[in-house]
Amino acid sequence: MRDLSWPAEWSFLAAGLSRFRGTIMVLAPGDRGKSTLIRLLYLFFLGEGRRVGWIDSDLGQSTVGPPTTVGLVISRGKAVTFEERLFTPHFHFIGDTTPEHEIVATACYAAELAHFASARCDVVLFDTCGLFSYPSGYLLKMLKIRLVDPEVVLAVGEKEEFAMWQRFLRDRLLVLPVPKEATEKRHEFRRGYRQQLFTRYFAQKKVLTLPLEMLRFSLPCYPYFFESALRQEKDEVFFLARGEKLLFSDDGASLFMEKRGQQIPILGMLCGIFSEEGKELGLGMIQEVNLREGTIAVWGVCVNPGKPGAIVPGCLRLDERGEEKGRHFLFSSPLRMERW
Numbered sequence: 001m002r003d004l005s006w007p008a009e010w011s012f013l014a015a016g017l018s019r020f021r022g023t024i025m026v027l028a029p030g031d032r033g034k035s036t037l038i039r040l041l042y043l044f045f046l047g048e049g050r051r052v053g054w055i056d057s058d059l060g061q062s063t064v065g066p067p068t069t070v071g072l073v074i075s076r077g078k079a080v081t082f083e084e085r086l087f088t089p090h091f092h093f094i095g096d097t098t099p100e101h102e103i104v105a106t107a108c109y110a111a112e113l114a115h116f117a118s119a120r121c122d123v124v125l126f127d128t129c130g131l132f133s134y135p136s137g138y139l140l141k142m143l144k145i146r147l148v149d150p151e152v153v154l155a156v157g158e159k160e161e162f163a164m165w166q167r168f169l170r171d172r173l174l175v176l177p178v179p180k181e182a183t184e185k186r187h188e189f190r191r192g193y194r195q196q197l198f199t200r201y202f203a204q205k206k207v208l209t210l211p212l213e214m215l216r217f218s219l220p221c222y223p224y225f226f227e228s229a230l231r232q233e234k235d236e237v238f239f240l241a242r243g244e245k246l247l248f249s250d251d252g253a254s255l256f257m258e259k260r261g262q263q264i265p266i267l268g269m270l271c272g273i274f275s276e277e278g279k280e281l282g283l284g285m286i287q288e289v290n291l292r293e294g295t296i297a298v299w300g301v302c303v304n305p306g307k308p309g310a311i312v313p314g315c316l317r318l319d320e321r322g323e324e325k326g327r328h329f330l331f332s333s334p335l336r337m338e339r340w
Contacts, residue, residue, distance in 0.1 A: 004040055004047075007033070007179035014044060021050075022151035023114060023124040027141060027165070030130030032156040033182035035063055038127045043079060045123045051076040053117030057110040057144070058129040060097035060190060066201045066283055067194045068270060068314055069093050070106065072113040074121060086201060087303050090116070093219070093272030093280050095314025097194065099129060100136045101329070105219050107140060111147035126150060145169070191324060198322030201283065205299040208273070208284065208308060212294045216310045217241040220278030225310065237291050252289030264328045268317040273300050276309030284311065285318055 006014065017024075024041065028034040038054065045052045055072045056064035064085045065071020072090040073080045092109035099106035110126070117124045126148060131137040145153065145168075153173045155162045166173050217239065218224035229239040239246040245258040254265045266286055273281045284300035298311060317325045 004043055006040060007036075007181055009177040009179045010037065010040070013041075013176075017041075017044070018048065020045075020152070021122050023118055023126060023148060024152045024154060025126040025128065025145065025148060025150040026154050026156070027128055027162070028130065028156035029132045029161075031182060031184045032130075033179050034127065034130070034156055035061070036179075036181070037154065037156065037176070038063075038125050041125050045125075046075065046077065046079060049076075050122040051120070053114075053121040053124040054080075054127070055110065055113050055117060055124065056127045057099070057106060058127060059094055059099055059106070060129070061193060062197065063127070064088055065091040067097060067197055068095050068316065069280075069283075070109045070113060072117055074117060086197060087301075089304050091280055091303075093274075093283065093312065093314070095219075095270070095272060095312065095316075096327075097316065098131065099140055100131060101315075102219070103136060103140050103143065105221050107143035107147060108221055110144055114148045141165075194324070195322045198318060201301055202285065202299060202320075202322060204301050205285075206301070207287070208298045208300040209295050210298065210308055210311065212237075212289065212291075212296050214309065214311050215239065215296060216274075216312045217246070219272075219312060220274060220310075225274075225278060225312070248289065248291060250291075252291045262328075265317060265326070266313065268319060268325060269328075270314040270316045270318055271298065272312045272314065273298070273302060273308050274310040274312065275306040278310070279306060280304065281306050281308060286311075286313065 026034050026038055042052055042054050053074045054064055056062055057070045059068055064073050065088050069091045071088050073085055073088050094102050094106055114124060114126055153169055155175045156178055159175045162175050213228045213230040216225050229241050231238050231240055237248045246255040248255060253267050254263050256263050269286045271284045271286055273284050275281055281304045282300055282302035284298035287299050288297040315327050315329055319325055
């Protein structure tokens with residue numbers, strides 16, 4: 001692992017980090033080679049005999065955990081396989097391919113994994129997403145830095161882009177040039193990459209038939225998660241979530257949001273599978289809602305042991321091949337950023 005192919009622009013890092021212990025966070029807008037840098041650092045520190053934690057908080061282009069999640073793997077001696085990264089037991093479900101609408105949840109979940117890893121590892125590598133726009137990208141990066149408190153922050157780009165962060169982080173920030181090898185990834189490539197990951201993940205799916213009252217419309221970091229919102233009055237079956245009435249269609253295939261006047265398909269919706277205590281067990285896709293029996297059928301993959309106690313729909317609908325078929329916001333936190 002010592003004979004790594006560092007881009008010429010980054011070749012000095014091996015000598016500079018040879019004795020490093022602690023957390024390194026990597027910042028950069030999209031397509032700067034951020035993921036390549038994390039991978040090289042990961043292999044380098046493994047070659048140095050360190051126990052390494054690798055955290056990926058890029059929800060749309062996950063290298064650790066499935067898309068729409070923040071993931072962590074811990075390794076020593078040898079690099080983890082693709083399967084071990086994809087099916088890591090250490091992950092948190094956000095439910096979207098961008099953190100823009102769940103800034104607080106993304107930052108808190110990523111920091112939780114960072115603290116978990118730092119207590120067990122010599123080095124923790126923290127990969128961030130490419131969201132750099134103001135104010136959402138600024139807020140997300142600020143929260144992650146404040147909550148994680150990394151010893152070193154590596155930024156990839158021009159020094160002028162990170163002048164504000166340099167004043168904030170001072171000597172903890174090191175700006176690296178963009179390597180010549182960095183290439184732009186088009187939207188179609190990113191979407192195709194996610195489909196490959198979803199396809200591989202759900203190849204191990206099993207049918208889970210659960211009580212409909214397990215459906216939730218909030219993540220476990222908010223108190224609403226722990227309250228069942230299912231209601232039934234006369235011939236109507238509906239949920240009340242944060243002042244919004246979500247009424248099931250007669251066939252259970254969609255929900256009508258009265259305030260927004262929207263009919264949202266629910267079948268095929270990507271969802272997080274949680275225990276009653278709010279621990280992520282795995283991901284699923286909603287396949288059927290049976291209003292007569294009061295059940296919901298989910299194609300689920302559970303990577304952690306435990307009894308399912310809640311199902312939280314994300315923002316993506318998928319088909320059986322893992323292809324994205326639409327985005328809808330069914331759940332929301334009290335701190336959503338959608339008005340920004």
